[in-house]
Amino acid sequence: MDRADGAGCAVVDADRLATFVRQVLGPPPTWRPMPPGYPDSLALAVIDGIWSMGVRYKAVENVVGRYRRHRREAGGDPNRDGVRELVQHYEQVGGPERFAEQVDNRQRVSTHPGAVLKAEAVYRAGLSLQAVGIETCEQLRTAATGSDKARVKSVWLAVPGQASGISWRYLLMLAGLPGVKPDRMIRRFVARALDRADVPPEAAGCLVEKAAELLDVSPTSLDHEIWRHERA
Structure with a gap:
């Protein structure tokens, strides 16, 4: 056998x-x-990780590109943004609905009635990671390869549309872990x-x-x- x-x-x-x-x-x-992924920007890894599920990747590239542009216009460095900067950006622009308008993308996490916007899922993911003390890619890499892996993974799977675990695997890859x-x-x-x-x-x-x-x-x-x- x-x-x-x-x-x-x-x-x-x-x-x-x-x-x-x-x-x-x-x-x-x-x-x-x-x-290269985003080994120094957990914000970009979260955006790409959630937005890439079930869509053509060109749409993801457009969203990431627009986020980068707006962060630079605001004096930030998107390539080093953690989830703190991501959540702050959401709050500055007025929340998930306004963020979706800013990146010109209103795709949802699934085709099921009532499915939330991917912009909403990204915001909730940022808040959830912050709640378990994960702000940066370095912290995520440490947690995902240590004893805290199950706890961090569970909060990610609880984000709308992420229960399959595929985006969790992809998030870790974007953050610099093999997978x-x-x-x-x-x-x-x-x-x-x-x-x-x-x-x-x-x-x-x-x-x-x-x-x-x-x-x-x-x-x-x-x-x-x-x-x-x-x-x-």
Whole structure:
């Protein structure tokens, strides 16, 4: 019987995925460089982490770009903003509704009736992280790799639209920790590699991580190369 963990992550499937990666994406030295993320700006990591769920990434780039512009116009440095600066900016502009107007984006966390604006979810995420003493990416990295991980993760999952845990994984990646964001693009690639109709998020994330070990690359690098290929 193939060894597997609780996520249904069998070694034989990870090996099949690694072989598929070599065939489709080519050898790792040919892959494009990874984007740097936001290792010094938890504000940008929170915005990107929540806004990127279920939308074309160009919309996220536009939101991040507009936030950066407005913060610079106000004399701030968005590339070093923590959640304190993010929450203060919300309060200065008049709250989530006004923030949505400022970044010209009223997307919601889901298509369900009554779903909150992503602008609202970002604000609540900032407040929630502050409540558990997380202000910066450095503090998040420390908490997410230590004994406080479960508590910090739980407050993030309680933010509207974030219960699946996918944005939590992505937040940590944007903040500088290695990982995989098992969104629809990653799941689609893994399902194709295994000749399946679908692969659950946790299993897809685990398989990409194990395939990265077999390929001797970081899981973040493999995640990004898969995402770039699927996006194209």
